[in-house]
Amino acid sequence: MSPRPVDGPGQTFPRLLAERAAERPDGTALQEKLYGIWQPITWREYADRVRDFAHGLAALGVRRGDIVAVLGDNRPEWLVAELAVQSLGGAVVGIYPTSLDEEIVHILTTAGAAVVVAEDQEQVDKLLRVKPLLPQLKTVVFYDPHGMETYPEPWLADFTAVEEQGRAWGAEHDGWLADSVASGDPDDVAVICTTSGTTSKPKLGRLTHRNLLAMAEHLTQVDPLGPKDRFVSFLPLAWIGEQMIAVACGLSRGMTLSFPEDASTQRSDLRDIGPHVMFSPPRIWESMLSDVQVRIDEAGRFKRTVFGLGYRVGDRVAGLRVQGRKPGPGLRLAHLLADAVALRPVRDQLGLARIRRCYTGGAPLGPDVFRFFHAIGVNIKQIFGQTEICGIAVLHRDEDVRFHSVGEPIPGTELRIADSGEILLRSASVFSGYVGNDAATAESVDADGWLHTGDAGYLDDGHLVVIDRAKDVLRSADGTQFSSAFIENKLKFSPYVEEAVVFGTDEITALVTIDPKTVGSWAEHEHLTFTTYTDLAAKPEVYDLVTGEVHRANQDLPESIRVRRFLLHFKQLDPDDDEITRTRKVRRNVIVERYSDLIEALARGEQSVSITNAVSYQDGTSVKRTIDLEIRDLHGYAPPAHVTQRPVWSGRR
Numbered sequence: 007m008s009p010r011p012v013d014g015p016g017q018t019f020p021r022l023l024a025e026r027a028a029e030r031p032d033g034t035a036l037q038e039k040l041y042g043i044w045q046p047i048t049w050r051e052y053a054d055r056v057r058d059f060a061h062g063l064a065a066l067g068v069r070r071g072d073i074v075a076v077l078g079d080n081r082p083e084w085l086v087a088e089l090a091v092q093s094l095g096g097a098v099v100g101i102y103p104t105s106l107d108e109e110i111v112h113i114l115t116t117a118g119a120a121v122v123v124a125e126d127q128e129q130v131d132k133l134l135r136v137k138p139l140l141p142q143l144k145t146v147v148f149y150d151p152h153g154m155e156t157y158p159e160p161w162l163a164d165f166t167a168v169e170e171q172g173r174a175w176g177a178e179h180d181g182w183l184a185d186s187v188a189s190g191d192p193d194d195v196a197v198i199c200t201t202s203g204t205t206s207k208p209k210l211g212r213l214t215h216r217n218l219l220a221m222a223e224h225l226t227q228v229d230p231l232g233p234k235d236r237f238v239s240f241l242p243l244a245w246i247g248e249q250m251i252a253v254a255c256g257l258s259r260g261m262t263l264s265f266p267e268d269a270s271t272q273r274s275d276l277r278d279i280g281p282h283v284m285f286s287p288p289r290i291w292e293s294m295l296s297d298v299q300v301r302i303d304e305a306g307r308f309k310r311t312v313f314g315l316g317y318r319v320g321d322r323v324a325g326l327r328v329q330g331r332k333p334g335p336g337l338r339l340a341h342l343l344a345d346a347v348a349l350r351p352v353r354d355q356l357g358l359a360r361i362r363r364c365y366t367g368g369a370p371l372g373p374d375v376f377r378f379f380h381a382i383g384v385n386i387k388q389i390f391g392q393t394e395i396c397g398i399a400v401l402h403r404d405e406d407v408r409f410h411s412v413g414e415p416i417p418g419t420e421l422r423i424a425d426s427g428e429i430l431l432r433s434a435s436v437f438s439g440y441v442g443n444d445a446a447t448a449e450s451v452d453a454d455g456w457l458h459t460g461d462a463g464y465l466d467d468g469h470l471v472v473i474d475r476a477k478d479v480l481r482s483a484d485g486t487q488f489s490s491a492f493i494e495n496k497l498k499f500s501p502y503v504e505e506a507v508v509f510g511t512d513e514i515t516a517l518v519t520i521d522p523k524t525v526g527s528w529a530e531h532e533h534l535t536f537t538t539y540t541d542l543a544a545k546p547e548v549y550d551l552v553t554g555e556v557h558r559a560n561q562d563l564p565e566s567i568r569v570r571r572f573l574l575h576f577k578q579l580d581p582d583d584d585e586i587t588r589t590r591k592v593r594r595n596v597i598v599e600r601y602s603d604l605i606e607a608l609a610r611g612e613q614s615v616s617i618t619n620a621v622s623y624q625d626g627t628s629v630k631r632t633i634d635l636e637i638r639d640l641h642g643y644a645p646p647a648h649v650t651q652r653p654v655w656s657g658r659r
Contacts, residue, residue, distance in 0.1 A: 018190040018215040020056070020093040022257045027053035030260065033233065036082045039267040039275055047082055055082075055169065060090035060183055062172030066121060066145055066163075070095030070186070073117045073198060073441075077101040077110070077133075078125025080239045080265050083149035083165055085253065087123040088243075092196055092215075093187050099198035099210060100244025102588040103129065104581060107136050109208075114140055116210050116442050117198060123165070126150035130162065192216040197253075198441060199246045199393045202368075202587045210441040211393045213249075220434035221396035222254040224418045228401055229363055233260035235282040236360070240265075240272050241290075245589060246397040247368060251285045254396070276357025284361060287368040289590045291375055291386065292498060294356050296524050298378075299501040301355075304527070316348025317381055324380035328407040349382045358384050365389050367398065368589050370472065372495035373409035380407065388412040390472060394450060395419075395457055396435040400470050411469035421470065427462040428476050478594070482566040483512045493569065494592075496562060500555035502528065505579050505586070507597050508569070515608035516572040517601065518552060519543075519579055525551070540633065543574040553638050554645055571608050573637045575601075576619065604635065613637055 026035065031050040038045050047055075068074060074091045076084055076098055088098045099117045101110060103125065110132060114122070120142050124130050126149075133146050148154060149165035176183065196215045200208035239252045256263055266275035302313055323333050323341045333341065353359050364379070367389040379386040387402035390412035400421065402413035415421045419433040436457050439447035451457055462476040473479050474489035481487050490508040497506035497516060504521040508514055522539050525548060529536055536542040552574060560568040579585040584596050598605065607615035616634050 020187045034262050038265040055086045056089040058169040058172040060093040061176035062168035065175040072096040073119045075119040075122045077129045097195040102244050120144045123147045127153040212438045217435045218254040222258045224416045227417045231259040235261050238264045238281045246393045250397040280360035285365040288371040296501040313348045316344035319344040321381040330405045372499045374499040376409040394437045399431045411471045429459045429461045429463045430456045484566045486566050488567045496559040513570045519575045540576045576633045
């Protein structure tokens with residue numbers, strides 16, 4: 007039985023769960039892979055666990071309006087906790103499982119959370135360290151007890167014990183939870199999501215049931231979803247993108263959610279499930295592309311030739327389809343053959359054999375990456391939005407995917423460009439404000455309800471083209487307007503480049519980090535020995551390799567904004583060092599401040615620069631070391647005569 011259409015203005019997540027459990031009690035709502043076997047949870051079992059845990063939280067003192075935090079990887083318990091808190095009239099705030107002590111303290115203090123649901127020993131140990139800084143924290147509930155049998159703290163509780171306590175509490179308060187769910191208001195805060203925090207500590211945005219379900223309704227008017235659609239939930243539920251598809255669309259359309267066993271099995275678990283829909287930030291798609299490029303590189307000549315021929319056919323067909331045109335009979339026949347022998351096997355290896363549509367958002371995805379996935383038959387579409395508007399406001403339509411744009415507004419969303427060039431949005435999904443920060447709320451949403459995104463862009467035949475953050479839009483020496491992110495994406499299309507940060511206007515320079523996986527594979531093929539990332543990045547042969555990649559990226563850029571000098575950074579950019587966010591957006595202000603000596607040396611045109619770096623060891627000691635970094639100048643650079651332009655699908659010449 008298909009779920010009834012959602013009445014967005016009157017619904018809440020707990021009421022939707024009750025409806026799904028009544029309509030399809032034995033249908034699979036969630037499934038988790040444990041020890042290699044998928045363990046299903048029916049809608050009835052899901053609703054029962056939510057009921058028991060909600061009663062358990064009530065016994066712990068959680069009441070309407072309270073905020074409960076969840077810290078851990080995606081598991082059924084994450085969603086059971088979320089729906090349980092919402093059943094009580096409260097809200098959940100998700101914390102990324104990779105968050106460090108300072109971030110955890112900031113979020114829990116701002117939210118005022120007295121109860122935290124944590125995954126395992128690792129996350130509980132973090133909370134043990136910061137507990138003295140959190141006087142309001144009363145209880146930590148953990149859902150993986152391994153290694154915690156001897157923890158004596160009385161404020162720690164096992165998830166299953168809380169459920170058991172809830173069953174006893176519920177027996178004494180018959181009907182109490184049903185009344186609580188029935189009295190829930192669509193304008194109650196359901197989820198609190200952190201902003202990306204590229205320039206400061208993340209803010210906590212309040213999203214109501216009405217906000218999220220309006221987004222789900224409007225999105226599925228464009229791209230219908232139903233109970234037969236499969237979705238693999240592997241990106242943090244603390245991220246608005248995962249809440250958007252897994253929770254809001256999942257509950258409103260009755261989809262089955264699958265949770266991988268762990269990070270190391272995600273790719274094989276994707277192949278197991280064969281999802282129909284997927285939403286991931288650019289780093290996931292870029293990583294997939296790099297994997298394909300490495301595999302093609304390492305394949306024999308025959309396989310490389312077959313894939314190259316198939317790719318060219320797929321590229322021609324994709325170019326027609328994204329323009330709304332159909333290929334002719336001959337090209338259709340060639341495409342059927344190319345898909346069977348070259349393209350579908352690649353999709354299957356990526357776990358995308360059944361995919362109908364994919365979304366990417368959170369940061370720009372390079373046009374070349376778009377082109378690649380469409381060529382192999384993956385219907386990937388860009389979205390534009392942010393936490394403050396439930397993650398999505400603008401979307402590509404099928405058969406109208408323009409690689410340079412992010413599409414058109416979804417139904418119910420108004421868009422206009424301010425005189426300053428800033429993108430403004432208005433819809434029922436605009437958030438209700440930041441927790442504890444009324445001033446920032448007033449800056450984000452004006453009196454007429456327009457959300458000021460902080461991004462600059464323009465409209466091209468109805469499609470929104472995003473340039474960059476408004477404050478980051480630059481002009482070159484000849485007056486050309488450009489975005490650092492656009493150049494960075496060109497550089498990152500190379501399978502050997504993991505991150506790139508671009509500086510300057512008169513002459514463009516770049517700080518580049520290599521991808522240790524692909525460059526390491528290349529180095530092994532070239533019989534280069536290396537020990538650490540720093541050692542690999544310093545090798546002249548690696549500099550030569552990346553110089554060729556930067557040169558190729560430059561060929562697609564106007565003369566005035568081509569990269570003139572670059573250096574290979576001695577370390578990867580790390581969210582634990584505040585250099586990138588948890589969703590891998592570069593914190594440019596941190597990079598500029600921390601590596602000012604490198605940036606200035608690039609600007610001055612020096613041939614090398616030295617940096618002093620402190621290396622810390624597990625025993626608490628640290629040693630300072632001086633690292634000499636080469637600066638490569640591309641003025642007058644010409645690739646060696648034997649090197650030709652690398653095809654979009656090939657990693658190594």
